[in-house]
Structures are given as C-alpha cells and as structure tokens.
Amino acid sequence: MILAAFGVTSAVAALVMLGVVARRVTRRLREARVRRLTAQHRPLLLSLVAGDPPEAREAATAVAALDTASWRVLEPAVVALLAKVRGEGHEEVVRLLGTRGVLVRARRDLHRRRASRRAAAADLLGRAQVPGTVRSLVRLLDDRDADVRHVAARSLGRLGSASAVPSLLRALAAEPPRVPPAAVAQALLRIGPAGAPDLLTAVDHPVAVVRSTVVVVLGRLGVTGAGTALRGLLAGDPLTDVRCLAATALGALGMPGAVPDLVRATRPGSPGALRVAATRALGDLGASSTVAVLDGLLHDPDARVATEAGHALLGLGVPRADVLARSTPSSVVAVAERVPALTGAA
C-alpha cells in the first residue's frame, strides 16, 4: 500500500515536472516568434506613430494589410503604444485599431461573461478614447467584479467627459466604495476643470470619502472658485481627515484670502494632525505675510508642528542658518555644530 502511494506520488511529481518543461518550451517558442515579428515590423510601427504624415499613412496601410496571424502577435505591441503617445501618433494607432476590427470587438467584449475580458475591453476603449462609449462604461461602474468597476472608472477619466462626474461620485458614495477613491480621484483629475461644477456641489456630501476625494481634486485642479467651500470644510467638517485635506488644498490653491483660516487652524485648540497640515499649507501658500506666524510655530510644543514650520520657512526662502538659529534651544544647535567635527573624525 505504502509502496503504491510512493509510486503514484512520484508519477504525479514527474508529470508536474513534464508540465513545467512543456510550458517552458511553448513559452520560449511563442516568445521567440513574438520577438521576431515585432523586431521585423518595428520600423513600421515607429513610422506609424512618430513618422511625418505621408510616411505614417503608408505605414498604417502596410500594417492594416498584414495577415491575421502576424497581426495577432503584433496587436499587444500596437495597443501598448496608445499609452505612450498623444496627438497624431495616437490618432493613427486608434484608426488602425478601428480598421483591424479591434475596437468593435472591444465593444462586444464589454458584455462578456468572463470579468477579465470585460475589464480588458473597458481598458482598451479608454486608452483609445473612443467617443460614444461613456454610457456603456458608466454602466460598468456597477459591475459585479471589482476590477471591471476600477478599469471603467479609469477609462471614463481617459475619455474626459464631464458627464461622467456624477456617476463617478456615486460609485464612491457606496459603502464600501464601489471603486477605489484613488482611481476616482485620478479620473476626475483627467476630466479636469470641466467637472468642477459637479465637484463643488459634492463638497458637503454626507459620505466622508466623497468629500475628501473632491477636496483633493479641487486643490489639485486649482479650482479657485472652491475657496469658500474649502474654507467651510476647514473650519467645520466633522472629520479631522477632511479638515486636513481642505487645509492642504487651500495651500495648493495659493489664495492669500485663506491665510486667516489656516492660521486659526494652527492654534493649539485644533487637533494635532490638523495643526501639522495647516502649518504645511501655510508654507505651500507662499505668502510672505505668514513668516511671523511660522516663526512662532518653530517653538511649538508639538515637535511635528515645529518641524513643518521649519520646512515651510525654508520653502518661503528664509535662509537655513536663520531657521536653525531661530528655532531651537541652544543645546540642539550645539549638537548640530559638533557634527562636522564628527564627520572629520570618521
């Protein structure tokens, strides 16, 4: 009995090994073929994407006429180029994908049973920025598969249509969010200022993650009209996280009008994290009127606030030596000065 077990196990182990070898052989062969074909057609692809118009057209015609087997090998390389160029080169690639029927297939694949097919299709349509796919992609934000929802959000960002903003925010408002907040933020950034009106109506959304995402995006986009709303959140949002993000966004917007609000947020009564964020934001904001406040914060009992104040002052162009001298109890300075001596000794 035991010997039989040994025999069976060894046989299975040997089979597994054979599988590994077979897999390796087939992969090697396939890779060699892919390498050969891509190397062979490389100049064609380069002219297609980076050539002058007549040359690019010529290359497009040549690739469009390739036999199906070669095209299938080449297709991933062509699709990869979509992510790397914009302008005419990008348009050429999209046109070629259209001619070869790849885009039609992708639209069909949006409804496949297998999640990875739906996700890949949504990804391709986004990269190719095919107009008229916004509605299908918005529907995929409710897909049962998390990857598909994620890719759909990303592709909506690439398409850049402001009409998708409410749906993206809705996907975020679910509990738990149907799409990672980072993916929604990225999509909203790609859509850009055109989405600002919808973003502004969402600053007092009841779901915290919606508010925080919107705050970050508004700051990054530099939507100056958001100043009032952000100051409101800084002063009164129930969540410290959101208040911190509002402070950071105000710093990024660089509006001097926000200085009093930020200074108020640095006062000792505020939560520690908010004081740190507000101090950093004062530095980002870059108004020289804040130097006096930051000077005061250098002596703050909270080490983190003091450090941020130092960095902020350096950012505002105050010489390092001044910051050092102003900031610290004499003992620390003494240690700092001793260090070059230590270096020399080492």
Add this chain to the structure above:
Amino acid sequence: MSDFVAGDLRDAVALVMDLSLWPVLVYFLLLNSSYLALVLLAAREGSLNRRRASFTDHDETLSSPLTPAVSVLVPAYNEEAGIVASVSALLALRYPRHEVVVVDDGSTDATFARLVEAYGLVPEARRIPDDVATTATVLSVHVPADGRTPLVVVRKTNSGRSDALNVAINVARHELVCFVDADSLLDPDALTVVARPFVDDPARVVASGGVVRAVNGSRVVAGRVVEARMPQGWLPRIQVMEYLRAFLLGRAGWSRIGALVLISGAFGLYRRDVLVEVGGLDPTCIGEDFELCVAVHRAMRDQGRDYRVVAVSEPISWTEVPSTRRVLGSQRRRWHRGLLEVLWRHRRMIGNPRYGRVGLVALPYYVVFELLAPVLELVGAALGPLALVTGLLEPARALAVVLAVYAYAMFVSMAALAVEEFSFHRYGRWRDLAVSVGVALVENLGYRQLTAWWRLQGLWAGLRRREQVWGVMTRQGFGTEAATPSPSAA
C-alpha cells in the same frame, strides 16, 4: 551491541515505535498537505494576477493624488561599503512621494561620512516626536544641502535594529512607513507594487508585505537584479527554493484566506498610525518582525476593526542568504527562538475565536507545523534507523515508508516550482530549472535534518532562557544579520 539492544531497550523502542510511527507519518502527511494547499491557493492567485496584468496600470498608482506618501526606513550599522549605493537606489524607486530615513545606529565605521560625502548633508534642527518609546539618544539629524533630495539621516547611540527602527518611525513624516534592510536590493517598482493594496482599499489595509527572494548568484547591475539565476553551491541553492516556497507561495496563500501573520522585516509596509498604536517594534523580542505583525492583528481585532494585512505576490526584494553552514545555523537558531518567543507572548490568541482565522488557523498552524516541526522531524529521522537496528521493521517496509514520505515532499516542491514557472518564470535558464529539480530531490536528504537540528537548538535555547531570565534579554546587535557579505552591488 546486539546484547545491549536485545533486552529492555528493545521493548522500549518497540513501544515508542508503536506509539509514534503512525502519528509521525500522519504529521508529515498533514504538514506536506498544508504546503500543497498553500501552493494551490497561490496558484489560483497567480492565475488571477496573470489575467489582470493586461489591464493593470501601475502608472495610475504613480500619478494618483491619493497615493499615500511613504517613509522608507533604513537601519544602518557599519554599512560603509554599500550604504550610498542602497540609499541612492531607494531614492530612485519609482514612487510619487517618498522620503528615505536612514538611522545610523552608532556605526563605528565611515557609514555616516560616506553619506555626508555623497549627499552633502547639513545638520537640521528637528525635534523628534516621541510617538513610539525609544531607548537610544538621538545625537543629530541631517538632510542634504540641496533642499530637494528627500533624505533624512539620524545619528544615534547604538541600541540595536528594533530601537533604530522605532527612532525612524518617530522621524518619519509620511502616513506609510516601509521597513527595508540596508543590504536588500529592491526592484524599481517595489514600492508601487507593495503600496497598491493601500491605494485600492485605503479604509481597511493596515499592512502589506513584499516577497523576498535570495539574490545569491543572480546578475546584479547598479544595485538592481537584472537576471535571476541559481547560485553555485547547494546550501544557497536550497535556500532559493525555500524562499520561493515560503514567501512567494506560502504568504500568498495565507494572505488569500486573510490570515497573514508574518511580514518580513526585509520588506514590509505599515500604516504609521497603527505602528504608533502598537508601540512600534519590541526591542526585547528576537523575532521582532513577526511580533510586530501579530501585535497589529491583535490590536485590530481587540478594537473590532475591519482591517486587512496582505501579501503582494510579485518578486520585489532581494536579499543575500548565508552561504556557510555556520552563519545559516545561527540564523535558523535565532529565527526559531524568535518564533517561540512570539508565540509564547501572544499565547492568549492561539485557538481564541475572538481572533478569527488568525487565532484559529494561522497561529495554531505555526505552533504545530513550524514550532514543533524540528522535534517531529528529528524523531522521525531517529526512528527509522533505530527500528532497522532493532529489527522491529523489516528493511523493505522501512524503506517504503521513508520513500513515501520523501516522494510527497518532493511532489510539493515540484508543485511550487510549477507555480513559479506558470506565474512568474523569473529563472529563465534551463540550467536553473535542472538545478531546481535537483534541489527538490536532495533537500530532504541532509539539509532538512540539519536545519531541524538548528531549529531544535533554537527552541531549546528559548525554553531555557525564559525559565531563567525572562525579560532581561541581551540585545541582539544589528550586526548579526549583516555577517553575510553584502551583495556585489558596486
């Protein structure tokens, strides 16, 4: 001899045999089956990842404004040879916002001078918060004079790796902190990959661990592994396979069932606020990385939080493994002693339903199949010959038993090899495949028993130590691990 064996001893051995042969066999069957289960879980994960590859966009993590900033913490004790190369590789990791915090743990060589020279360090007046308790005295803080390179170098009195990392946690300014060893080599996308779980599920992920592989023998250019290769010498070769099984497959499996309790200290990412909550690393504990991860689980479960600790399955961090028996032996003794300490400290969690799968599955597994493994291993190894000598088992039957156990272990190794081949295929040369098969054939002959012996020694040392001087641990200098030569990065 035969006289000696003939009497009572023979009866005693017969009794032991009767009582233990089947339990030992069943134990090995279960042990290898558990490996196999983990390998299969990893295989599933691998095939999902492979399908995902076509539409995963790493650039998204790189460019999203919500990608959390990371402080990379590097403890350094007498690392003058490699420190500048590792710091510059860490600074050049592809990531949107990260700083590198080097803690010079009272080095007696030119570690600090090298950094000053390379980055033009100037002193900075920074008060360091005391979020985590530390014992060392911080001497000074330095930053590059150019004002843009995100590097902080802290000098402190020597107090060991754990305390150095605790100082680094205090110094860290960002919301995530990443532990790396000064002599590890990271793939350029390592941070992006290991931070991805935090980006995708920011509300729940509190820690993620990367895969660590053995760098020995691989081609390294400018601090980067450009081609994975099998090393010369069977000792490191076997370890390459060990790391493969343990990190790549084992942890992916544990992560999948939500019970990952071990994140390697050579490459792990944590939320800083969670580390502050659990008080950072415990300098009195030898298995400090394991302890930290278990402590995080414990704290999260105690608070009833919905949280995740995950492993990413891409190979991303490379470390030099010992190539001599002496160094390997002391490493394994230390690991096993650490394992014992951590399990003992958190014994309340073991089998406790309050701690979910961590308490009911992962920790009991570590007790039975890791902590006790060397004991059973050696009992098994001793029983066979003893039974033969005493004539209790006829040679054919004994051989069959040994062969069956051996074949199963080999099969598991092959399965692991197959998952690596199908999912990652990092080792491209045919020679390496042949060597891997060779390892699967020979690792159970000698190596396995040798490590079992070392682990048993570690276990014993741990047991004795606790009876005598519990809590007054002599500090393990950070230099112990660095006894291995650093990778030929230069």
Add this chain to the structure above:
Amino acid sequence: MTTILVADDDADIRDLVSFKLEQAGYRVVAVGDGVQALDAVRAELPDLAVLDLMMPGLSGLDVCAQIRREPASATLPVIMLTARVQEQDVATGFATGADDYVTKPFSPRELLSRVQAVLARVPVAATAP
C-alpha cells in the same frame, strides 16, 4: 553633427524619441538608465540630453544635477521627460537645471520642436561638435 542623448528605461519611448530625432537629422545615443546616461554624457559629449524623470538606479533629476556639477557638461541643455503632471516635480526639474520638460504620453512632433527650440537658444560656440 549634433548629437542628442536619450535616456529612458521604457524601450518604446526610447525608440520613438530616437526615431523622431534621427529622422530630423540628429545623431542619437540611446541608453536605458541613469548610470549609463552619465557615462554617455562623459564619453559622447552630446549637444543635448533628453532624460526620463523616473529611471531605476539614478533618476533623471539626479542625472541632471550631476551633469550640472561637472564642468565639461555644466551648460549641456536638458529636456526632462516626465510621466507626472505635478507642478511640484516640474518646479524641481527646473530648479535642478532642466531647460524644458515634456509630459508623457508625449507627442513626438512636439518633442522635436522643443528640442529644436532649446538648441536654438544655445550659443553657437557650444553646439559645435
């Protein structure tokens, strides 16, 4: 002949940039990482360098800073290729001494015109091979 150094770890980008520049009549030296880029700067004495911001080992910013430190290449014009469209990085790029930047995904034609514009700004004496 005007020589341009192209450093990017992405082979597609490297090839596309090289193709476009070679078509425009420049001699191109293409490398895959920061360390090789510095070596090429010293060995080839290019007239302009196109550097990727995020390269493994040694980033474009580090390479640029080093180029500025070395007297032989201190005035070498540098164009930064960056995947990130964050103002902060661009500002850092300029602070380190980059002359211009191009964001990825990029337009080959736009890159070429920036190269031409930057070269036109350089005094003739410096571009003579």
